[in-house]
Amino acid sequence: MKLVNEMDRSEIVENIRDRVIESVSQNMYLYGVSPSIGRLYGTLFFNGEPMTLDDMKEELKMSKTSMSTSVRTLMELNMVERAWRKGIRKDLYEAQDDWYQIFTDFFSNQWRKVTAMNMKAVRQSLSELTRLMDDPELSESDRELIQTDMDKYQYILNYYKWLNEFFDFLNSDELYQVVKKKMDNEKK
Amino acid sequence: MKLVNEMDRSEIVENIRDRVIESVSQNMYLYGVSPSIGRLYGTLFFNGEPMTLDDMKEELKMSKTSMSTSVRTLMELNMVERAWRKGIRKDLYEAQDDWYQIFTDFFSNQWRKVTAMNMKAVRQSLSELTRLMDDPELSESDRELIQTDMDKYQYILNYYKWLNEFFDFLNSDELYQVVKKKMDNEKK
DNA sequence: TTGTTTGTACAGTTCAAACTGTACAAACCG
DNA sequence: CGGTTTGTACAGTTTGAACTGTACAAACAA
Structure with a gap:
């Protein structure tokens, strides 16, 4: 029993x-x-x-x-x-x-790998378009069209740079501090 | 031509x-x-x-x-x-x-949805184990076994709470500030 | 050395996700 | 009202990911 x-x-x-x-x-x-x-x-x-x-x-x-x-x-x-x-x-x-560790590691490892590859492709494209723009015979309308794309590539690059800074921040002690402070504040 | x-x-x-x-x-x-x-x-x-x-x-x-x-x-x-x-x-x-927006929205929407569901399951389990522990006839070894699980559930809950604070932070202006500051510092 | 144990490469199978084409409901046009 | 256009529900097909069993290589044992 x-x-x-x-x-x-x-x-x-x-x-x-x-x-x-x-x-x-x-x-x-x-x-x-x-x-x-x-x-x-x-x-x-x-x-x-x-x-x-x-x-x-x-x-x-x-x-x-x-x-x-x-x-x-x-x-x-x-x-x-x-x-x-x-x-x-x-x-x-x-x-x-340590789930906190897993979480931050995930970004450092996986996301960084991906952004690095993307940045490479975008940089490559940007430099190729720059070379195209050197052609003096390019019509004004063509030039504008290419510039539109180049602006987008630049935007993407800036975003990825920001993202990498963010990942650095994730790995730093700062992160724990900032969030911890928020939690403590709310308890009051 | x-x-x-x-x-x-x-x-x-x-x-x-x-x-x-x-x-x-x-x-x-x-x-x-x-x-x-x-x-x-x-x-x-x-x-x-x-x-x-x-x-x-x-x-x-x-x-x-x-x-x-x-x-x-x-x-x-x-x-x-x-x-x-x-x-x-x-x-x-x-x-x-706006890729910054997409990135932060993704966490707010997807991750939060998931953590909410997980928390619910863990809370449920925790309360069921608490009820089990009330039984005075429980042997000491059983008690320890259950306590080990309960500790883990509590750990998970704390982690999810932290994570939600982190998502709040992601949505706040603070995020942009912190990372921006980092980027500016590096340029010097 | 041969015999045993353990992890994994690989080929084949199973299953779920992605995708297509058809068929239809809702909205619009005359 | 019927005729047309547009988006999507649904059933069927294709494709790729997950999983299995076998077969083998590496490590160890005697």
């Missing part, structure tokens, strides 16, 4: 946990990952202890291959880290559990 | 533009939209003038249905707005061309 109660209880706790994991994973698409990968992260986060690929495969009832690739993705996003425990030969992984 | 040059020239400008559109669209997955939708946004952005669904369909060589649903998605993200021109019966759409 007591035993059944025990089982019920841990099952309840388990279900509650699963609901939260599901909720978190459903919304990790904001980080560009699929729900399955989100579920894996959630599992690792709540498990606390590091897990092996076989643990994960067992827990999520999925293939080992999936676990391998998923955990790789999570590592690239700095959401999961390798762990070591003496006497265990298998690879161990544990969740990075 | 002159005519051919003219054609070459505008073709070159067009190609340069397409390269930038492609680059921008490829990376709009950070906003959770597919490359096609990104390409549509880029087309609208560089076209300057508002476009009808048929214009878009023509420009991108895609079905009108796709244009209709894509433009809808872009409107929900505040990246495209309806436009009116007298004498034109068809619906007109133009790109929201």
Whole structure:
């Protein structure tokens, strides 16, 4: 009788946990990952202890291959880290559990990568148009048309510069301060 | 001869533009939209003038249905707005061309929606566990187990609160100031 | 050395998202 | 009123992403 109660209880706790994991994973698409990968992260986060690929495969009832690739993705996003425990030969992984860190890292790593590539393309285009503009035989109307595009490219470049400054700010201590101050003010 | 040059020239400008559109669209997955939708946004952005669904369909060589649903998605993200021109019966759409606004809106709208839902799930779980803890017959080990989960839920809640403060900050003028100041400092 | 364990590359399959064409409702025109 | 234009709902198709199982390479064991 007591035993059944025990089982019920841990099952309840388990279900509650699963609901939260599901909720978190459903919304990790904001980080560009699929729900399955989100579920894996959630599992690792709540498990606390590091897990092996076989643990994960067992827990999520999925293939080992999936676990391998998923955990790789999570590592690239700095959401999961390798762990070591003496006497265990298998690879161990544990969740990075500092969500503030995950959030700011995401921008630094993913968004910066993207803006860098975009800037490159825009700079290239801008310099090509500049060269076109050198042609003295260009009609006034052509010149205007090209200038319109060039203005847009310049606007984009300025935006990306601003964005990178913003990401620097995100990584700085300043961010925590500013937001913290806001929270404290509101408590008053 | 002159005519051919003219054609070459505008073709070159067009190609340069397409390269930038492609680059921008490829990376709009950070906003959770597919490359096609990104390409549509880029087309609208560089076209300057508002476009009808048929214009878009023509420009991108895609079905009108796709244009209709894509433009809808872009409107929900505040990246495209309806436009009116007298004498034109068809619906007109133009790109929201303030990228700073798009960026901050994205967080306010998308991320906030998600965090709100997550918070709800976590709060629910937290209150259910609290009720479980009321049981006086609970063993010490069970109690510890549940407490571990509750601590994690509390951590998540704190994080989301912080995140919402951060989004408030994003929407405030303060953001622009802080980053602007950084940029000015660096120029010195 | 051979035998075992562990992680991953790769080919094939499954499934969901993107896209199309048709068909229709709503708005407008005469 | 019927005829036309325009946007979208819906069903069907295509395409790509997610996932699996097998097969193998690398690391270790004896």
